[in-house]
Amino acid sequence: MQEDFLHYLWKHKKIHITHLKTVMGKTVVVKNVGTHNFNSGPDFFNAQLIIDNQLWAGNVEIHIKSSDWYLHNHEIDNAYNNVILHVVWEHDIEVFREDNSPLATLQLKDFVNEGLLKSYKTLFGADNRWINCENEFSNVNDFVLANWKERLFFERLEQKAGVIDDLLTQSKNDWETVLFKMIFKNFGLKVNGEAFFSLANSMSFTVVRKMQNDLFKLEALLFGQAGLLENDTQEPYFLKLLKEYSFTKVKFNLKTIGVLPVQFFRLRPLNFPTIRLSQLASLYFLHQNLFSKVIEIKSLDEFYKLFKVETSSFWKTHYTFQKESKPSNKGISKSFIDLLLINTIIPLKFCYAKHQGISIQDEILELIASIKSEKNNIISAFNNLKPVSKTALDSQALIHLKTKYCDTNLCLKCAVGNVFLNNKLLNQET
Known part of the structure; x- marks a missing residue:
């Protein structure tokens, strides 16, 4: 009990x-x-x-x-x-x-009521279940589930907004800096997310602003701060970057203390930190005021255009400095932009609107619902119980449901758990 x-x-x-x-x-x-x-x-x-x-x-x-x-x-x-x-x-x-x-x-x-007590024991009493209500989940009314998922999505947004507020305080209300740090973490994905975040934290965004009109200098800055210019190689482009970074490091008194090492192991080549950092350099080279553009844009197609950037020319024939590869364009894919929108752009737009004292819930809902559902073990498991995840709104809500409610046994605060208990009670009373 x-x-x-x-x-x-x-x-x-x-x-x-x-x-x-x-x-x-x-x-x-x-x-x-x-x-x-x-x-x-x-x-x-x-x-x-x-x-x-x-x-x-x-x-x-x-x-x-x-x-x-x-x-x-x-x-x-x-x-x-x-x-x-x-x-x-x-x-x-x-x-x-x-x-x-x-x-x-x-x-x-x-x-x-004995029936309600029995339902409670059924809900919490069984072992070896993925979620407590997995035997009843498929019977939940679609309307109830849709409303619950919308609420869960905004709960998750509020949670992410708390992280953004902390970054905003640290940056003395510089939204461009906050976006910079969040985008870097997102570009690192799970394997290099923290390393990329530590890289963004290792330098003032003022330095990036001063170099935004020169793609080569931006690459030198990012590769150098990430520790990727410390290998012993005679590749001409590498040596050129190293020379530029050595000058920049002294000029701006850059430190690399606290920067976590990036990883290549078990990554697809397109996710190598070299490729992602070159894409980041191109992104900031192309867009001098990225934050204002992010806030102004509302449609998914516009975001796809904004983030449609590729690596510099050297990386079209390389994945690392040491080895040449077949020529290929290495642009940011739509699926990667979707992740960027889900994890960085939409939470940032939501948080910024809150600070401005305005509501953009309808805009947020329209945007997140236009993105395809994420694919992971949690979403697959829910879909096996009942096909419930078609959009990113669904997948974000279900991730929040599993991690914040199901895993912590907060069934009594969950719409699904309440439906289960109430239905059992009604069945007992009729």
């Missing part, structure tokens, strides 16, 4: 509400369950109850056992002096307030 379940029962009145009595036999009429408190203090504020024909206004505290009152030292905490009802699953001891006055206690297990 979890306290969250008891909160759920009380908050949503999933009990025999018309027959309530305290353990001392006094009748309880619930006028208002109160406001759920998620911080310190009693669990529900400002409840209104009629106990033994007397109206009470105050707080409600909920525990598994009555003795938990003393286990949590509530008897010496002034914050609990205004508790008018102690709601417990099992009454095992009499409870008194700080002034020694007895506290009215309601034992919930006497008033809970």
Whole structure:
């Protein structure tokens, strides 16, 4: 038994509400369950109850056992002096307030529908399930699921906005710098994301601004800071970059302390850090005011045009400095741009709008819904239960659902879990 379940029962009145009595036999009429408190203090504020024909206004505290009152030292905490009802699953001891006055206690297990209790045990009781409701997930109404996914998507955006706010504080409200750091992390993907992020953090964006009109200087800066110009090779382009970077490093007093080493191992050649850094250099060479362009653009096609950049000419015949390869254009693919939009651009647009005091939810929803669903183990598993992920809105919502609700057993705060419990209750009552 979890306290969250008891909160759920009380908050949503999933009990025999018309027959309530305290353990001392006094009748309880619930006028208002109160406001759920998620911080310190009693669990529900400002409840209104009629106990033994007397109206009470105050707080409600909920525990598994009555003795938990003393286990949590509530008897010496002034914050609990205004508790008018102690709601417990099992009454095992009499409870008194700080002034020694007895506290009215309601034992919930006497008033809970057996079908609902059975459903709760079914939901949380089985082992070796990918998610608790996997046997019922396919039966969830599409309308309910669609609304829940939209809410989950915005919860995930809010979470990402918190990271952006931290970067904004660090950069003294320089949005261009924040975008620069986020784009670098995104270009590194999972393997080199942190290394690319540390690279972006190793230098002021002011240095990048001063070099944006020269692609070669930008490449020298990025390759040098990433530690990719430290190999012993006589390749002419490498030596030219090294010479330029050596000058730039002294000129701007650049440091590489804290820059994580980039990885090539087990990466497809198109994802080699050399290729991604050259693409980044080209991107900032082509777009002097990237942040303002990102904010202005609204459609997916416009974003595809904005980020349609390729490497410099040297990398058309190379993946590394050491070995020449067959000539090929190494532009940024649409699928990579989709990831960039999902993980960087859309969260940034959302966060910027919040700081401006405006809402762009409709614009965000239209954009994310125009992007194809991501493909990963979580999405595949959900789709095996029920085909639910067609767009990036779906996939982002489902990733959030799995990691923040399913994996932490927050089924009682999930629309799917509530549907499961309510349906079982209705089936018991009909």
